[in-house]
Amino acid sequence: xxxxxxSYRSAGVDIDAAExxxxxxxxxxxxxxxxxxxxxxxHFGGFFRAPKSDxxxxxxxxxxxxxxxxxxxxxxxxxxxxGIDLVHHSVNDILACGARPLFFLDYYATPRxxxxxxxxxxxxxxxxxxxxxxxxxxxETAQLPGIYQPDTYDLAGFVVGAVEEARIxxxxxxxxxxxxxxxxxxxxHTNGYSLARSVLGLDGTPERAKAILTEPLDVFAGVALMxxxxxxxxxxxxxxxxxxxxDILKGMAHITGGGIAxxxxxxxxxxxxxxxxxxxxxPHPIFGLIQQRGxxxxxxxxxVFNMGLGYVVVVSPPDVDRALxxxxxxxxxxxxxxxxxxxxxxxxxNEDGWAAS
Amino acid sequence: xxxxxxSYRSAGVDIDAAExxxxxxxxxxxxxxxxxxxxxxxHFGGFFRAPKSDxxxxxxxxxxxxxxxxxxxxxxxxxxxxGIDLVHHSVNDILACGARPLFFLDYYATPRxxxxxxxxxxxxxxxxxxxxxxxxxxxETAQLPGIYQPDTYDLAGFVVGAVEEARIxxxxxxxxxxxxxxxxxxxxHTNGYSLARSVLGLDGTPERAKAILTEPLDVFAGVALMxxxxxxxxxxxxxxxxxxxxDILKGMAHITGGGIAxxxxxxxxxxxxxxxxxxxxxPHPIFGLIQQRGxxxxxxxxxVFNMGLGYVVVVSPPDVDRALxxxxxxxxxxxxxxxxxxxxxxxxxNEDGWAAS
Numbered sequence: 001x002x003x004x005x006x007s008y009r010s011a012g013v014d015i016d017a018a019e020x021x022x023x024x025x026x027x028x029x030x031x032x033x034x035x036x037x038x039x040x041x042x043h044f045g046g047f048f049r050a051p052k053s054d055x056x057x058x059x060x061x062x063x064x065x066x067x068x069x070x071x072x073x074x075x076x077x078x079x080x081x082x083g084i085d086l087v088h089h090s091v092n093d094i095l096a097c098g099a100r101p102l103f104f105l106d107y108y109a110t111p112r113x114x115x116x117x118x119x120x121x122x123x124x125x126x127x128x129x130x131x132x133x134x135x136x137x138x139x140e141t142a143q144l145p146g147i148y149q150p151d152t153y154d155l156a157g158f159v160v161g162a163v164e165e166a167r168i169x170x171x172x173x174x175x176x177x178x179x180x181x182x183x184x185x186x187x188x189h190t191n192g193y194s195l196a197r198s199v200l201g202l203d204g205t206p207e208r209a210k211a212i213l214t215e216p217l218d219v220f221a222g223v224a225l226m227x228x229x230x231x232x233x234x235x236x237x238x239x240x241x242x243x244x245x246x247d248i249l250k251g252m253a254h255i256t257g258g259g260i261a262x263x264x265x266x267x268x269x270x271x272x273x274x275x276x277x278x279x280x281x282x283p284h285p286i287f288g289l290i291q292q293r294g295x296x297x298x299x300x301x302x303x304v305f306n307m308g309l310g311y312v313v314v315v316s317p318p319d320v321d322r323a324l325x326x327x328x329x330x331x332x333x334x335x336x337x338x339x340x341x342x343x344x345x346x347x348x349x350n351e352d353g354w355a356a357s
Numbered sequence: 358x359x360x361x362x363x364s365y366r367s368a369g370v371d372i373d374a375a376e377x378x379x380x381x382x383x384x385x386x387x388x389x390x391x392x393x394x395x396x397x398x399x400h401f402g403g404f405f406r407a408p409k410s411d412x413x414x415x416x417x418x419x420x421x422x423x424x425x426x427x428x429x430x431x432x433x434x435x436x437x438x439x440g441i442d443l444v445h446h447s448v449n450d451i452l453a454c455g456a457r458p459l460f461f462l463d464y465y466a467t468p469r470x471x472x473x474x475x476x477x478x479x480x481x482x483x484x485x486x487x488x489x490x491x492x493x494x495x496x497e498t499a500q501l502p503g504i505y506q507p508d509t510y511d512l513a514g515f516v517v518g519a520v521e522e523a524r525i526x527x528x529x530x531x532x533x534x535x536x537x538x539x540x541x542x543x544x545x546h547t548n549g550y551s552l553a554r555s556v557l558g559l560d561g562t563p564e565r566a567k568a569i570l571t572e573p574l575d576v577f578a579g580v581a582l583m584x585x586x587x588x589x590x591x592x593x594x595x596x597x598x599x600x601x602x603x604d605i606l607k608g609m610a611h612i613t614g615g616g617i618a619x620x621x622x623x624x625x626x627x628x629x630x631x632x633x634x635x636x637x638x639x640p641h642p643i644f645g646l647i648q649q650r651g652x653x654x655x656x657x658x659x660x661v662f663n664m665g666l667g668y669v670v671v672v673s674p675p676d677v678d679r680a681l682x683x684x685x686x687x688x689x690x691x692x693x694x695x696x697x698x699x700x701x702x703x704x705x706x707n708e709d710g711w712a713a714s
Contacts (some may be wrong), residue, residue, distance in 0.1 A: 021472040021479075021498075028483040032493045036459070048460045051519045059416075063497045063515060067712040071503050096689040102393070103405045105420040107464065107513040115378040122378075136389045137403030140420045140513070145551055146560060147429050147509045154504050156464040156497070158420060158515035162408045165412050192501055203503060331394030 007133035010064035038165075044096040044254055044266070050162065056167050060099035064090050065142050065156040068193040069229070072202065074151055075209050076226045079117045082155055083124020084232035085129045085190050089256065090133050090159040092236050092311065096252040098169035099161035101134035101237075109142040121155060126230070132237055134159065167244070171251035171267030171314070178250060179272060180264075180274055183327055185310030187284050189233040191257045192304040195205040199294030200225065219285045228286050236311040238308035239327045243313070248322060251314035262303065264312055273339035274314075275349045283308030300346070309333065370420025392685035395522075401453040401611055401623070406521065406543020417456035421447050422513040426586070430560065431508055434581045436474045439512060441589035442547050446613065448489050448518035449593050453609040453624075455526035455601060456518035457563035457595075466499040467510035478512060481589070489594055492517065507611065524601070528608035528671070535607060536677050537621075538632055540596060540684055542667030544588040544641050548614045549661040556651030557582065571631045576642045585643050594669040594712050596684045600670070605679060608671035611652040612663040618641050619660065621669055622701035630696035631671075634707045640665030659704070666690065 021243050038047035038058060050057040066085045091101045106120065106125060118141065129136045148154065163169075182316045188196060196202075202209045213226035220228050236254075251267040253260075265273050285310065291301050301307060314336065315323050324330050395415060407414040422441045430439045448458045463482060465475065475498065486493045504564035506512065520526075540690035545553060553559075559566045577585050593611075600606050608624040610617075621631050644665065648658050658664060672695065673681050681687050 021470070021475045024476055025479045028479050029493045032461075032483050032486040032491065034490070034492055037492045037494055046460065046462060048492065048494055048517075050407050050410065050414070051459065052414050053407065057407070057409050059460075059461055059517070059707060061460070061495055061515075061517070063463060063464050063495055065466060065497060065499050065501075067499060068501050068503055102408065103416075103418070104389075104420055105515055107420045107422060107515075109422060109511055109513070115376070118378045119381055122382045122385050126389050130391040133391070134389065135391055135394045135405065136386045137394055137405055138418055138420055142422050142424060143512065143551075144422075144425050146554070147426055147506060147511050149504060149506060152504045154501065154511065156466070157511055158418075158462060158464075159610055160405075160416070160418070194500075195501070201635060264602065346642060 015295070020055045030287050040112065045094040045099065047097070047168070049165070056164055057162050059162055060094045060097050060167065061158065061160045061161055062090055062093040063158045065154060065157065066190050068197060069190050070153055070155060070186075070304055071197060072193065072213070072226070072229045074153070075206060076213055076230060078230055079120035080124040081230045081232040082120040083126075084128045086155055086157040087125050087128035087132060087134070088233040088235040089190050091134065092254040092336070093239055094159055094161040095237060095240055096169070096254045097163060098167050098252075099158055099163040100241065100244070100248070101161040103118050103135045103137045103160050104129055105158045106139040107142070107146065108139065108153060109144050111143065111145045111148040111150055113321060117153070128235070132235065162247060167307070169249050169252055172269060174248045174269055174314050174336055176272060176338045177228040177317060178336040179317055179332055179337070180276065180296050180322055180336065181313050181315065181320070181327065181330045182281055182309040182333035183236060183239060183311040183330045185255065185284065185306045185308055186234045186279065187228055187231040187286050188215065189256070189306055189310055191306065195294070195304055196229070196290050199290055199296065201301070217289075234310050239330070242326045243323055246322060248315055248319040249313050250316065253312045255311060256308050259302050259305060260307060260309055261345040265318065267314070268336070268344040271338060273337050273341065273344060273346055274334050275337055275346045275348055276334040276350065278347055279349050279351075281308050365652065366624045369611060370524060402451040402456065404525070405456070405619060406522070413521055414519050414524065416517055416519055417451045417454050418515065418517045419447055419450040420513065420515050423449065423547050425554060426545075426547050427510055427512060429550065429555065429570070429586045431582070432559065432563060432568055433587060434627040435479035435587055437481040438587045440478040440483075441466060441485045443512055443514040444482050444485035444489065444491070445590040445592040446547050448491065449512045449611040451516055451518040452594060452597055453526070453611045454520065455524050456520040457598065457601070458489050458516055458518040460492045460517050461486055462494065462495045462515045463496040464499070464513040466501050466505065467497065467498065468502045468505040468507060470498070470500050474510070485592070489592065508626070509526060524604065526606050526609055531624070531626055531629060531671050531693055533693055533695045534674060535671050535693040536674055536689055537633065537693065538670050538672065538677070538680055538684065539638055539666040539689045539690035540593060540668040540687045541638065542612065542641065542663045543591045544585060544643055544667055546613070546663055546667055548663065549636040552651070552661055553586070553647050556647055556653065574646075576646055591667050592603060596687070597662070597670070599683045600680055605672055606670050607677040609671065612666050612668060616659050617664060617666055617669070618702040624671070625693070625701040628695060630694050630701060630703055631691050632694055632703045632705055633691040633702055636706050636708075638690060639663050642664075685704045
């Protein structure tokens with residue numbers, strides 16, 4: 001079957017094939033687990049009870065990469081943002097479980113080492129680690145001719161954080177009437193770059209791609225596409241840590257691959273639905289540009305991209321004001337309602353905004 | 358400057374370029390460290406004090422990949438060994454610090470997902486994790502068109518283990534007169550595949566490579582090269598754990614990239630030298646085949662490959678018998694002597710073997 005034009009699959013990413021292998025993988029993986037593994041809680045990270053801490057401290061870990069954003073960085077010759085991306089993405093993931101980062105390791109692989117690019121990436125990673133109070137304690141740099149395309153690289157990261165077992169945030173306490181607060185993204189972050197590159201014409205010759213990347217665009221007030229595409233993934237640690245201290249967060253989602261529905265859906269208990277009002281926030285213009293250039297449906301856009309929300313928290317109505325006090329650019333974007341449907345997330349457009357609902 | 362024929366660089370791996378970036382990286386990385394990081398000990402892993410364990414438990418972590426061995430697996434269509442390789446390599450690394458594995462995460466990236474290959478890799482990883490008592494608690498599967506060559510993939514792993522701070526094994530207690538025990542490797546393990554593939558003619562067309570891989574070879578008693586090249590990396594956990602319990606290990610080295618000298622050198626204190634007697638062990642015939650086909654010098658071979666020793670431990674003379682009781686195929690391969698040289702490792706050939714020295 002031919003993939004439909006403009007879909008993520010036609011850009012070379014086969015999400016269904018990945019899903020197909022998941023069931024068997026889940027079974028095999030479960031067989032390796034022991035009493036130290038907390039199952040079924042950590043959708044944004046893996047949970048393991050720290051040894052000799054009487055089960056009080058749980059280590060939360062996550063592995064991730066920056067994806068094909070590195071190809072934009074390679075074309076632009078700016079690698080510093082990629083290092084930041086990797087750390088912020090990883091830290092946000094475990095943060096969504098209530099964990100604060102402890103340490104980080106990276107894996108950098110390339111067909112032929114470019115020491116300047118590596119230095120820039122390390123600068124980005126170490127700046128982001130310092131800011132997050134996260135120690136970079138290891139990593140591997142591999143030169144692997146034959147696996148990678150010329151002039152490319154891949155960068156993966158591995159973060160370990162900690163949370164007291166009683167303070168794990170997993171969405172299980174969410175109930176009808178709770179309020180969904182969204183925090184804006186600053187662009188694509190690190191997801192959807194395969195589709196974005198395809199529809200923006202960046203997957204052709206390097207010459208043509210560079211011309212497209214460096215052209216100032218009216219939609220960005222004269223800023224070149226390159227700079228918009230390389231804005232580093234935002235870290236939500238500064239906003240969320242004070243809220244962890246207040247212990248008012250019932251659920252959190254880091255909006256990455258799978259978009260708002262894919263990620264928020266992971267924390268909503270059965271019988272409940274998170275209803276988002278699309279009138280409550282304005283996505284960055286990069287999303288409109290991609291949608292228009294690629295003639296992509298709204299459904300597909302919301303499945304692939306963060307569409308303007310990088311992080312979502314769920315709180316009880318009495319805690320909304322305290323939460324918004326800490327999140328300068330946070331806003332109410334939705335609410336939790338009862339449902340008999342299987343869908344965990346729904347998008348609506350309330351003409352009068354949330355105040356009226 | 359043209360790289361010399363038959364060197365690792367001419368096979369596409371530039372070790373000097375990697376070294377050049379190391380100094381700045383080390384400085385930047387050190388800036389991210391805090392009091393929880395134990396510096397200067399973990400040559401085979403990163404050390405971080407577990408939170409709320411009064412500093413007693415230290416988490417030891419390592420990031421690594423299988424390297425271009427995956428290209429041999431892809432040609433052969435056998436991916437199960439690669440999953441084992443990744444886990445065994447990683448577990449051996451932290452084991453060399455005295456740590457036992459707790460949990461593992463993987464990063465699998467490919468241009469287009471092959472669910473069958475992924476299943477085989479997961480089977481290998483989960484079998485190895487179960488055997489090691491190590492929980493596979495997370496991972497990332499990324500489809501990254503444009504970064505990877507067609508029909509390839511990369512597989513990286515992150516392991517976290519634990520050791521009591523007082524039981525960290527780092528070589529610092531090694532002294533003159535101590536005995537070096539070697540444990541055989543079962544082949545190349547996961548290092549030197551770029552050079553091996555080049556000299557064995559596996560980097561040409563897939564058709565030619567497959568013909569070379571499937572031809573039975575006399576030197577392997579009729580076994581095809583493919584099977585020898587895909588023997589999984591040996592885990593030394595079964596032999597070493599009983600010796601950790603006995604607390605008689607003064608130093609350990611996992612022999613990976615950099616060979617015996619590069620890895621044993623990391624644990625030998627200043628003023629001391631590990632002298633290896635090459636007459637005390639017989640490398641697997643794969644090494645002779647590679648050396649002969651590539652006209653590679655002995656120096657280069659020992660710099661790139663494990664040359665028959667996959668793991669090395671250093672003990673005091675009175676503990677040698679107890680150590681050898683646990684290591685069925687271990688043998689005395691060297692001794693620690695005083696030196697005024699900078700070199701930490703020296704190779705000799707004692708005509709009468711070690712008994713006479």
